[in-house]
Each structure stands twice: as C-alpha cells, then as structure tokens.
Amino acid sequence: MSSDRPRPRFIPPADVLPRPAPGEEPIVWFEMPGGLQVGLRPIHPDDRQALMEGFQALSEESRYHRFLSPMPRLSDRQARYLTELDQIDHFAWGIGIRGDAGAIEGIGVARYVRDTADRTTAEVAVVITDPYHGLGLGTLAVQALAVVAATRGIEVLTGYLLGDNKPMVRIFQGMGATFTHAGPGLVRAEAVLQDDAPGTLGEEACAELIRVAGRASHPSAPRSDDPDQRG
Amino acid sequence: MEERIWHQHYDQGVPTSLEYPDLALGDLLTKAVDRYPDRPAIRFMGSEMNYRQLGEAVDRFSAALQGLGVVKGDRVSVFMANCPQTVIAYEAIWRIGGVAVPSNPLYTAAEFAHQAADSGSKVVICLSMMYDRVLTALPGTELEHIVVTNIKEYFPPILKVLFTLVKEKSGGHRADLSGEPRAVWMRDLMAAARPGPEPVSVRTDDLAVLMYTGGTTGVPKGVELSHRNLMANCRQLQAVSPGLREAEEIMISALPLTHSYAMTVCMNHSIDRGYLQVIVPDARDIKGLLETIHKERATLLPGVPALYSALGNHPGVIAGKYDLTSVAQCVSGAAGLAPEVQRRFEELTGGKVVEGYGLSEASPVTHVNPLGGGRNGTIGVPMPDTDAIIVDEDAEATLMAPGERGVLCVRGPQVMAGYWNQPEETADTLRVHDDGHTWLHTGDVAVMSEDGFFTIVDRKKDMILAAGGLNVYPREVEDVLYEHPAVREAGVIGVPIGSTDQRVKAFVVVDSEMPVEAQELIDFCRERLARFKVPKHVEFLDELPKTFVGKILRRELAAAELLREQQES
Structure with a gap:
C-alpha cells in the first residue's frame, strides 16, 4: 500500500474534540489530507434506518458499483443482512463526519464477509456517498477493514469490481492484488494481506481500530444507546 | 504510418496509409452529383432517384431546415426507418452544418426522449409511424419542430395507392398533425422551400453526428463523430476493397441507417463512390430482401451474421428460387461470424464474406479481414492508418504480448472526438498513453496473433x-x-x-x-x-x-x- 499520496492522520482519542460524552460509543477519528475529519465505528442493528436512507442518497452509479445491479430500493431483508452482523465473520465500519449540529452523519460503509468455504478469505465491499468521492476515504476504509480482518484470521481480501470502478481497482492494486475476469465488465480482485499493513495507518491507529472493533464483537460491552442494555 | 506486423497481410494494392482530402460529408454528395448526375443513386421499392434528383431534394430540404431556424452546430434528430427520406435528411443536415442525431426506429418514446433531450435536438425528422412516440417524448426535450414524412412518399405510384388503401392505417403510418403547431409534413416544407440553402461553411473538423451508444454499464452516451471521422472511414473502406468499381456497384442498404455501421458502410460509402443504393425498409423481411437482391443484381451486401444465416437458410434459397450470384462482397460485423454461415453464403453467392469489427466510437470500422487471405474466427487486421494494441484488462495500461488476452485499443482518423457532455467518460475511453498517443479503449477483450490477426475473445462491456x-x-x-x-x-x-x-x-x-x-x-x-x-x-x-x-x-x-x-x- 505504499503511496506517495498524503495519508490520513490518526487523531488519538485524547485529542478528539468535542470530547465524547461518558459512555458514548467509541469512534476512531482521522483527519484526511484535505482537512476533513472522519470517524469510523462498527455498524450495528440500530443503523438499519440510516443505512436505508444512505442507500437512497447514493447516485445510480455508486449503487450500481456497490450491488452490480440498478436496484432502486434496499429490501428490508437486505437491510437486516447488512446491519445485523456477528462482528467476527461479518464486520463493517460505518464512516461518518460531524454534521453542522454536532451529530454524526453517515457517509459510507466498508464491510467484509468471511467466505463460508474458505475461512481465511473474506469479500470486501465499500460504498462512499458521492459528495465524498475522491478524498481517499475508500482507501482509508479498506485499510481499516484489513487491520480488523487480520486479527480475525483472514489472510486474503477479495472484491468483485466493475472494470470502470477505477477508484476501487486502484485501491486493490495498491494492495498488490491479482485480478481475474469474473464476467463481462467484471473482475474479481484478490489481495493477500501484508504483514506491514499497520505501517500505513500507524501502529497507534491500528491499535485503536482493533480495540473499537473488538469492543463491538464483545457482548459484555454494552452500548449506551441500546435501551435493552442500559442500566 | 509506420510499418506494422499486420501490413504483410494486406491485399495487393491496398496502401498502409491514405491521403484524406479536406472534404465534409456534404461535399461527397456534391461531387457525386457533379460526376454522375444521371446515374441512379437510390432505388426503393421499385422507384428510382438519380444523383441529380437526390442532390436537388437535399438542396431543397436543407433550405427548408434553414427556414425552421437550423443553423450550424444545431442538433437534428433523425428518427427514421430505412427509406430515401433518411438519406435526404442526413445529407440536408450535413449540408448546412447541422449535427445529425440518429435514433433507432424501434425505440420507444422514453428511449427517444432521452436521446433528444441529452443532445438538445432542436428539430426531429421522423416517419409518420413514429409521430405518436415523438409527441409523447416532447415534454422534457428542446424540440421546436417535428418534421414528419410518410414512408410511402417515395413509393412508385401504384404501390403508393395500394399502401394507402391496405397498409397505411393498420401499420400505424397514418398521422394527424392538426392541433400540433410544431408538426409539419416534410413534403409541404420542401414544396414551400427555396431550391437551395444559404451557403454554410462546413469544415471537416465540425461535428457531423452524435451517435448514441451504451457504455460499460449501459447508460447511453452521444459519440461525437466529425465529418473527417466519417469521411476517413469511407476512404479506409474503399482502400481495402480496391476491386470495387466506381459508379458501378449496387449496394444493399438493409441494416438500419440510424446505426453507425450502415450509415458509413452502406450510405456514405455509396455516395462517395457513386454507387446505387438499394434501400430495404425492413431487413427482417427475408423473402423481400432475397427478391430485392435477385432483382437488382446487388453486388454489395453488408450485414450481420444473423442476416446471412437467415438468408442462407431461407426455404426459397434452398429450393434455388433466387439467384444471389451477383453478390461479390459482404462485410459482416457486430458479432462473431460462424464458419458454417460464412461458407454457406460464399457458396451461394460465389462472393466473399469477410468479418470485420468496429464500434460507433470509431465511425465504426477499425478491422477487417483481407479479401485475399482472411482468417476465419478473427476480425482480421487494422485498416490503413489504423493502429491497434492490446493492453492488460485491469488497469488497461500495460502492453500485452502477442497471444495474450487484453483490452483492444485503437487509434486512427476515424476515432471520435469524445462523448457529448461527458468529460469523465471521454477521459476514461480516450486515454493518452506513455507513447504520447491518444488511444480509444474499446472495452472489448481481444488477442493478437504473432503475425497480427486480431480475435475478439470477450467483452468487458456487459452486453x-x-x-x-x-x-x-x-x-x-x-x-x-x-x-x-x-x-x-x-x-x-x-x-x-x-x-x-x-x-x-x-x-x-x-x-x-x-x-x-x-x-x-x-x-x-x-x-x-x-x-x-x-x-x-x-x-x-x-x-x-x-x-x-x-x-x-x-x-x-x-x-x-x-x-x-x-x-x-
């Protein structure tokens, strides 16, 4: 993943402003080269509505790249599948920015789902809402995903990409992926995770990503916004 | 151009490079009128028009279009099936510097509306059978005028009467223009027009056609083809068929003239060389097409594999009812030509059936098999002045060796300027390589043999x-x-x-x-x-x-x- 492009800067939790309220869900923050601050946190079932709204906000092209189909609506079943995750075999980072009123606004999702036949392999999908294309968010999301995947015994990330989805093709190329033809217009990218993956984001950032992802997969870590879990 | 490995396969007399005159498409017709005024230009359902008459009709209709306010650079939609008016429409638009926007005659109102709106067409020229679709499509377009013509206009008199009595209404050819101030009959417009247009200076680099085509993901885009692109492709086609006789050949225009293939290979090519164009309104009427080939003693029959297959397997052909031996040359495009189809049709006609390749972005022909030494299953070799390379399928940046599959890229004088109002799609399709040249990335996956024959093995486009x-x-x-x-x-x-x-x-x-x-x-x-x-x-x-x-x-x-x-x- 070596690249001369400026990299996102990890913002250590102690430096995050405004300070999260006590008990608030942890978010891992980065500052993009252009100055935009983005936060990553695991997706959970409460995100279903936001995910469906985010889907509607995507351009036709982005939707097509994500689902390889011009589907105009996300069915309830799909939305549940994409939010009710076990956080180990199926994990997703929600990517957000701080909106005007201070609330976090979702602008993308990056997920992996482990291959049922080969548990060392997982398929990746990334979607970023259109106004935030070209900022390097896809690259950051895949790197953050790779860090978590590696801790779960996943060694290879794959992706089905349309040939004209140049940003994702480049991200996979950056990971040294090999590409195979997977149908008209479609390639299957396969990248072996490198041991030096933490080097690209920095060890501190990786540790925080792993900590936050691990917390989501741990049932004893209640989320403050879940009424059933609240004390 | 520089020497290329495939040049060794060129037929004798075929140059590797050509001189392209500074001619716009309208000039090709003017030249044909000057040289062959009395030669037949178009035959349609038994009626005939010579080059002088075609020139006069085009002059008059171009004046009529100017009367509607069409000026240089204006887009004019052509929503027509094959008939003489289609040729007149194109030529009249080009004569006054307009940009023709062809729409497939099978298109629904919504499909036509997209092309009319995206191109910003000001005028549409349509057949009466498309009139209802045009009306439905009007809102959302910038169309100011609808010029309507009935397919029977150029039928011979008796057929015209029969058609009016028997088929006009049932076939949906009757249109009532009353109540629509924007609609006018082409016939009335021409009758009232001056005999010729105000002169317009049309340069070869001016835009001549916006040809809509689907991209990788199927969203239609307008391919910008200049007069030079289309004229160059005519000349390249002529160059690879040195045996064709000027003003002697009889061309069958059966494929839709609203598609780049028939526009160039049938129509422009014929006019450039003073051939007779026999226009067939519906290529699916195989019996009618066979009768036409037989009666007209047609010599050139550009087609697609399905057409040759249907002709070859027609019961009348099997029974020997039709004489197809006049057919000397067929260029097959659009899909792979099966060897049995090729062999069967060559046996029937005694002529040559060669497979070629192209895409609207290249006016469209880039490759064709040499007549003397073609190779079945391949698309042949690049035409004169056409260069071709194979690059890797992923980044489309690394040159592949002969025998290795990859994306076919071409360059040459026939390659488009870009996609209409789509700078990103254009940049993605026309890319500057390390060699400093701009290459058209076709999206088709091909292999080049060691000695320079190309074979299409797959499509990147889902189609x-x-x-x-x-x-x-x-x-x-x-x-x-x-x-x-x-x-x-x-x-x-x-x-x-x-x-x-x-x-x-x-x-x-x-x-x-x-x-x-x-x-x-x-x-x-x-x-x-x-x-x-x-x-x-x-x-x-x-x-x-x-x-x-x-x-x-x-x-x-x-x-x-x-x-x-x-x-x-």
Whole structure:
C-alpha cells in the first residue's frame, strides 16, 4: 500500500474534540489530507434506518458499483443482512463526519464477509456517498477493514469490481492484488494481506481500530444507546 | 504510418496509409452529383432517384431546415426507418452544418426522449409511424419542430395507392398533425422551400453526428463523430476493397441507417463512390430482401451474421428460387461470424464474406479481414492508418504480448472526438498513453496473433447480442423491471440461440404480497423498451445469486441457465 499520496492522520482519542460524552460509543477519528475529519465505528442493528436512507442518497452509479445491479430500493431483508452482523465473520465500519449540529452523519460503509468455504478469505465491499468521492476515504476504509480482518484470521481480501470502478481497482492494486475476469465488465480482485499493513495507518491507529472493533464483537460491552442494555 | 506486423497481410494494392482530402460529408454528395448526375443513386421499392434528383431534394430540404431556424452546430434528430427520406435528411443536415442525431426506429418514446433531450435536438425528422412516440417524448426535450414524412412518399405510384388503401392505417403510418403547431409534413416544407440553402461553411473538423451508444454499464452516451471521422472511414473502406468499381456497384442498404455501421458502410460509402443504393425498409423481411437482391443484381451486401444465416437458410434459397450470384462482397460485423454461415453464403453467392469489427466510437470500422487471405474466427487486421494494441484488462495500461488476452485499443482518423457532455467518460475511453498517443479503449477483450490477426475473445462491456446485431445492455432492462412495483430484485442475461445471437431472459424476485404473472412483466417492458430489448422469458426466483456482501452476479444466472439447458437436452 505504499503511496506517495498524503495519508490520513490518526487523531488519538485524547485529542478528539468535542470530547465524547461518558459512555458514548467509541469512534476512531482521522483527519484526511484535505482537512476533513472522519470517524469510523462498527455498524450495528440500530443503523438499519440510516443505512436505508444512505442507500437512497447514493447516485445510480455508486449503487450500481456497490450491488452490480440498478436496484432502486434496499429490501428490508437486505437491510437486516447488512446491519445485523456477528462482528467476527461479518464486520463493517460505518464512516461518518460531524454534521453542522454536532451529530454524526453517515457517509459510507466498508464491510467484509468471511467466505463460508474458505475461512481465511473474506469479500470486501465499500460504498462512499458521492459528495465524498475522491478524498481517499475508500482507501482509508479498506485499510481499516484489513487491520480488523487480520486479527480475525483472514489472510486474503477479495472484491468483485466493475472494470470502470477505477477508484476501487486502484485501491486493490495498491494492495498488490491479482485480478481475474469474473464476467463481462467484471473482475474479481484478490489481495493477500501484508504483514506491514499497520505501517500505513500507524501502529497507534491500528491499535485503536482493533480495540473499537473488538469492543463491538464483545457482548459484555454494552452500548449506551441500546435501551435493552442500559442500566 | 509506420510499418506494422499486420501490413504483410494486406491485399495487393491496398496502401498502409491514405491521403484524406479536406472534404465534409456534404461535399461527397456534391461531387457525386457533379460526376454522375444521371446515374441512379437510390432505388426503393421499385422507384428510382438519380444523383441529380437526390442532390436537388437535399438542396431543397436543407433550405427548408434553414427556414425552421437550423443553423450550424444545431442538433437534428433523425428518427427514421430505412427509406430515401433518411438519406435526404442526413445529407440536408450535413449540408448546412447541422449535427445529425440518429435514433433507432424501434425505440420507444422514453428511449427517444432521452436521446433528444441529452443532445438538445432542436428539430426531429421522423416517419409518420413514429409521430405518436415523438409527441409523447416532447415534454422534457428542446424540440421546436417535428418534421414528419410518410414512408410511402417515395413509393412508385401504384404501390403508393395500394399502401394507402391496405397498409397505411393498420401499420400505424397514418398521422394527424392538426392541433400540433410544431408538426409539419416534410413534403409541404420542401414544396414551400427555396431550391437551395444559404451557403454554410462546413469544415471537416465540425461535428457531423452524435451517435448514441451504451457504455460499460449501459447508460447511453452521444459519440461525437466529425465529418473527417466519417469521411476517413469511407476512404479506409474503399482502400481495402480496391476491386470495387466506381459508379458501378449496387449496394444493399438493409441494416438500419440510424446505426453507425450502415450509415458509413452502406450510405456514405455509396455516395462517395457513386454507387446505387438499394434501400430495404425492413431487413427482417427475408423473402423481400432475397427478391430485392435477385432483382437488382446487388453486388454489395453488408450485414450481420444473423442476416446471412437467415438468408442462407431461407426455404426459397434452398429450393434455388433466387439467384444471389451477383453478390461479390459482404462485410459482416457486430458479432462473431460462424464458419458454417460464412461458407454457406460464399457458396451461394460465389462472393466473399469477410468479418470485420468496429464500434460507433470509431465511425465504426477499425478491422477487417483481407479479401485475399482472411482468417476465419478473427476480425482480421487494422485498416490503413489504423493502429491497434492490446493492453492488460485491469488497469488497461500495460502492453500485452502477442497471444495474450487484453483490452483492444485503437487509434486512427476515424476515432471520435469524445462523448457529448461527458468529460469523465471521454477521459476514461480516450486515454493518452506513455507513447504520447491518444488511444480509444474499446472495452472489448481481444488477442493478437504473432503475425497480427486480431480475435475478439470477450467483452468487458456487459452486453447481450440480440438478433440482427443489436445490443442490449442488461442494466437498461433491469432498470425498467425495477420500475414495476412488485419487483424486488431483477437480473437480466442473454441466453445463446444458435452460434451468435442471444435472447433476453429476466430473473426476478417479486414481493410476496404482490403476485404478478410473467406476461405482465413482459408487457410492462414492452411499453417501455424497444422490442428487441424486451425479455422473451421471465423466471421467478426466491432470491438472486449474490456474493457474500450482496453483489448480484449475472454470470451465476447465466451459468445456472446453461447447466439447466444442458440437462434438459
């Protein structure tokens, strides 16, 4: 993943402003080269509505790249599948920015789902809402995903990409992926995770990503916004 | 151009490079009128027009278009089936510097509306049978005038009467223009027009055509073709057929003239060389086409594999009723030509059937098999002044060695300037390589042999080849299916029929609370899509095959379909 492009800067939790309220869900923050601050946190079932709204906000092209189909609506079943995750075999980072009123606004999702036949392999999908294309968010999301995947015994990330989805093709190329033809217009990218993956984001950032992802997969870590879990 | 490995295969007398005169398309007709005024230019259903008459009609109609306010650079839609008025329309638009925007005659109102709106067409020239569709499409376009013509206008007198009595109404050819101030009959317009237009200086680099074509994902884009692009392609075609005789050949224009292939190979090529063009209104009428070839003693028959196959297998041909031996040369495009189809047609005609290759972005022809030493299963070699390379399929940046598959890239004088108002798509398709040249990335996957023959092995574009060489993008059909309230998921594939064509099949998942019949979905598509895009079959599934992250894989649908067909047979 070596690249001369400026990299996102990890913002250590102690430096995050405004300070999260006590008990608030942890978010891992980065500052993009252009100055935009983005936060990553695991997706959970409460995100279903936001995910469906985010889907509607995507351009036709982005939707097509994500689902390889011009589907105009996300069915309830799909939305549940994409939010009710076990956080180990199926994990997703929600990517957000701080909106005007201070609330976090979702602008993308990056997920992996482990291959049922080969548990060392997982398929990746990334979607970023259109106004935030070209900022390097896809690259950051895949790197953050790779860090978590590696801790779960996943060694290879794959992706089905349309040939004209140049940003994702480049991200996979950056990971040294090999590409195979997977149908008209479609390639299957396969990248072996490198041991030096933490080097690209920095060890501190990786540790925080792993900590936050691990917390989501741990049932004893209640989320403050879940009424059933609240004390 | 520099020497290339494939030049060794050129037929004797075929140059590797040509001189291109500074001529606009309108000049080609003017020259033909000057040189061959009394030679027949067009024959249609038995009536004939010589080059002088064609020139006069074009002069008059171009003056009429100026009267409607068409000035240089204005886009004019041509929504026509094959008939003399189509040729007159194109030539008149070009004469006054207009930009022709052809629309396939099978298009529905919605499909036409997209092209008219995207191109910003000011005027549409249409057949009366398209008039209702144009009216439906009007809102949302910038169309100011609808010029309507009835296909019978240039029928011989007796046929015209018969047509009026028997077929006009039932065939949907009757149009009532009253109540629509924007609509006018082409005939009335021409009768009232001055005999010739105000002169307009048209340069070879001016835009001549916006030819709509689907991209990788099926969203139609307007290919910008200049006078130079289209004229150059004519000259390249002539150069590879040195044996054709000026003002002697008889060309069959049966493929749609609204497609780049017939526009160049049939129409422009004929006018440039003073050939007689026999215009066939409907290539699906195989019997009619056979009778025309037989009667007219046609010598040139550009086609697509399905057409040659249908002609060769017609009972009348098998019974020896038609003499096809006048046919000297057929260039087959759009899909792979099966050896048995080629052999059969060559036997029948005694002529040559050669496979070529092209795409609208290249006016369209880039490759053709040499007449003397073609290689079956290949698309032949690049035409004069046409360079071609194969690059890797992923980044499309690394040159591949002979024998290795990759994306075919071409460059030459016939290659477009770009896509209309689509700078990103243009940059993605026309790329500057390290060699400093701009290459057209075709999206087709090909292999070049050690000695320079090219073979198409796959398409990067997801595309179904419907009968007649027409392209259907699965996404277009899926888009329409998703408009139906009951459809939750839709996947569309092409199921092979015969050796080259495919039929459209849709797999859908419907809302369990909204039961719907397959026929209802087919009818729904029929109202919104050109006939050749409508699925022939609809199959209901509980869920479409998806990858782990939820991506829909059409290839899995196709594989399952193939497996089932194999099991059934």
